[in-house]
Amino acid sequence: MTALPSNSDSAVDAAAHPPTHTTIPAQAQARIRQEAIAWYARLCSGDATDADRAAWKRWHESHPEHQRAWQHFDALQSMLQRVPGHLAASTLQASRRSRRRVLRGIGALVGSGAVAGLSWQLAAGMGGVRSWLADYRTGTGERRTVTLADGSELMLNTRTSVDVSMDPTRRLLVLREGEILVQTAHSLAGPGAGAKEGRPFMVHTPQGRILALGTRFTVRSEGGEGGDTVVSVLQDAVEIQPLQDASRSLRLQAGQQASFSRNGMLPAQAADPALVSWVGGNLIVNGWRLEDVVRELARYRPGRLACDPAVAGLRVSGVFPLADTDKALAVITRAFPVRAAGLSRYWLTLVPV
Known part of the structure; x- marks a missing residue:
């Protein structure tokens, strides 16, 4: 990191x-x-x-x-x-206020309706009831791997919920929210896989459909029906189709990625290694804006993590372990002219020193 x-x-x-x-x-x-x-x-x-x-x-x-x-x-x-474990915590706590000031701040948040807004986000903006009732789901910062009934492997990234439906005619994953890595039984078995692996393997998101063609790929869905789905192919190929434009489809080969919404899609491009680095437990970035790095790290920690516009444009390259975002932030504050300010580790903003 x-x-x-x-x-x-x-x-x-x-x-x-x-x-x-x-x-x-x-x-x-x-x-x-x-x-x-x-x-x-x-x-x-x-x-x-x-x-x-x-x-x-x-x-x-x-x-x-x-x-x-x-x-x-x-x-x-x-x-x-060279970053001791206690330094990560002490760096983030350096701006911690007294208990009385923290309580005043929380009172201000309640009075302004921010807590109500956060509750609404938890209930609706992050997948709602259907996400909580999904067949498989992960919490903030959690990753989980499951083997499906057909032998396919499914890895769920942070804040992800998936429903699974297997029948004699098809294999279907419904990604309610979040990000997954899929390795189909066909790709695991290799040439000569059994007949049941011939059933189509599909992933549905709020934005459209992905048909796996004996493959290993990642899918990330954000923003609900008005958001985007990003697909990155690691092996073989997939076919993507926007939900409201069934006449259009795009085949992606290994090493390609593409983004699509309910109404359309962007052309295929070379896959960004950062899109799949989470599989190995890292966030790997090359020349990202600090604001984008912070936004990505925020997916892996509870509470609120933001970036002041004054430092948002700083360019970052590096490797961050996703299991320890406190240490990631500690390294950022050592390498850049920024500090972590906020009520607690659950409400932080990176601001200029």
Whole structure:
């Protein structure tokens, strides 16, 4: 886990962004950094094979710039090891107010209707009753893996709810909210899978439908009926179709992703490793705005986590373990001119120092 400022004279920045050579174009440097991030995501996914590790070694040794890019991750791991467990907590508690001031703040929230608004979000904005009654669901910060009746594997990310329906004619997942990784029984069994694996495997979201074509893929649905679904394919292919435009469909191959709403979809593009890094327990980002990093980390912790507009545009590259967002925030506050301010760890905003 780490966070790196894009322009800093600190030792952290020096370790994270080693001097570049003018002989390497900026576009090539960006491509190499993206390759390094993709390799890191793969090796941390829990599914890396000996062949993957051998391929990484060949990539690492094939060019000095590859080794230079990989030093970024070595520096990040070294920095993380220097952050004691108590520092993560103390950093976030540094701005903690007295009990009396906290109570006054809570009273102000109640008086302004903020608590009522939060209750409404829990009941409606995060999936409502159907999400609470779903066949499988996860709470904030929880990940869960289940084996379905047909042998397919389903991994649920944080704040996710899924209904499952299996019958002789089809296999259907209804993603009420959140994010899942699906590995169908066909892809697990490989060539020659049994007849029952020939049943279509579909995922429905509030925005549309995904048909799996013997594959491994992720699906993320946000914003209810007015939001978007993002699909990223790791193996084989899928076909996506917006709910209100049945005449249109798009096939995605391995290494591609696409976003769609109820009314339409965007063209396929190269998959972003950050979209699937959660499978290995990490958030891996490359040049993200701090505001976007904070928004993503907020999915994995209870309460409210926000970013002041004054620092929202800071660019972040790094690897953050999702199981310990306190430590992630502690590293951010060490690497950037920001601090965590708020009533408690459950109501925080990153603000300028």
